Amino acid sequence: MASAIHLHTTCSLKKLVDDGVKSVPPKYVFPSRLSVDKSSTATPRTLASPPVIDLAPLNTPERSHAISQIGDACRDYGFFQVVNHGISLELIKRLLAAADKFFALPAEDRIPYLIDDPRDKRSHSVNWKETVAFRSNTSAPAFCMEPAWQYKAEVQKLGETLYRAIVESLGATTDEGTVKQHVASCNMMMHYYPPCPDPSLTFGLSEHTDAGFITILLQDQVGGLEILKDGQWIPCNPVPEALTINIADQMEILSNGRYASILHRVVTNGAKPRLSVPCFLGPSMEAVTSPLADIIDENNPARFRGVVYSDYLQHYMKVRFDDTATNGLDFARL
Secondary structure, X not given: OOOOOOOOOOOXXXXXXXXXXXXXOHHHXXXXXXXXXXXXXXXXXXXXXXXXXXXXXXXXXXXXXXXXXXXXXXXXXXXXXXXXXXXXXXXXXXXXXXHHHHHOOOHHHHHHHOOXXXXXXXXXXXXXXXXXXXXXXXXXXXXXXXXXXXXXXXXHHHHHHHHHHHHHHOOOXXXXXXXXXHOOEEEEEEEEEOOOOXXXXXXXXXXXXXOOOEEEXXXXXXXXXXXXXXXXXXXXXXXXXXXEEEEOHHHHHXXXXXOOOOOEEEOOOOOOOEEEEEEEEEOOOOOEEOOXXXXXEOOEOXXXXXXXXXXXXXXXXXXXXXXXXXXXXXXXXO
16 A cells, blocks of 8 residues: 655645635745746647647558657647547546546545655655555555556557657657567556645646656646646647647657657646546666667767666656756756
8 A cells, every 4th residue: 555645644635625725835835836927828829739649540551641740749849639549438437437436535545545745855845736656456446446457558558559650750660679668667647636725826746857758648628737838838738538648758868859858737726626647658677768770870969878767767856856957858968
């Protein structure tokens, strides 16, 4: 069973909200939010949300068109949403229903499964959320585990499909051994973001990049995910039946910087709770990530050195929760 969230052993964040908390407790206040320029968040009229891509053509003679769309999205946004992704909508509904049931449990039944927010020990501010991490068969109640394991297995398959497509969009080739090594792990979590009495003071999830290759996100229709593009935060508005995909740090290395791992965050709202299920797809700990040989030449020299993932992850965890740093890629830059 997972350890309880630090400082929440008797009262979870959700319970604080359910009990009618009127202000944001100091632990959740981000100093950067106190001086944030509200105009820095773009509206849909300013910059468009990331594109929605139909994956069905990947298995047809129209594959090249879908590959081109994926490449454009990776280059221009680092984020995109996918439909016809092959994961059963019935399974997704069961997973979300299980998540709703879990977060409706009494606090005393829910707290033992919640994991620590890593920021609690390494930073000054804690994210406005509760989290379950599916690390073992006892990570959550049985009614959650069955749909969670099924969904995780399907996401792993989708991750391999996307990895192949992204490499192909770079004009490179790969082999099944490399695919299996680079999409070897799938770390799945379930985030619950309660309504916030003052969203201007905190984050559901502060700005960051992801460490692995690809993140596949299932989100409800509430919204709150934002990405940094051209110096502005733009919303990644939920699309019914779609999954949200983002490029992570290892893919930026693999693509030699052609596809950037983009800063993103989750903002809170005062009206509705938000639920999301991210799956972080990454390499085996001993795997080495380096720029694809097919895209390196004298005119396009390597911008990153090869890094062992365990070494990269150790560095990433040091800087990820430092309020003065948000990106671990400097560890690999030449």
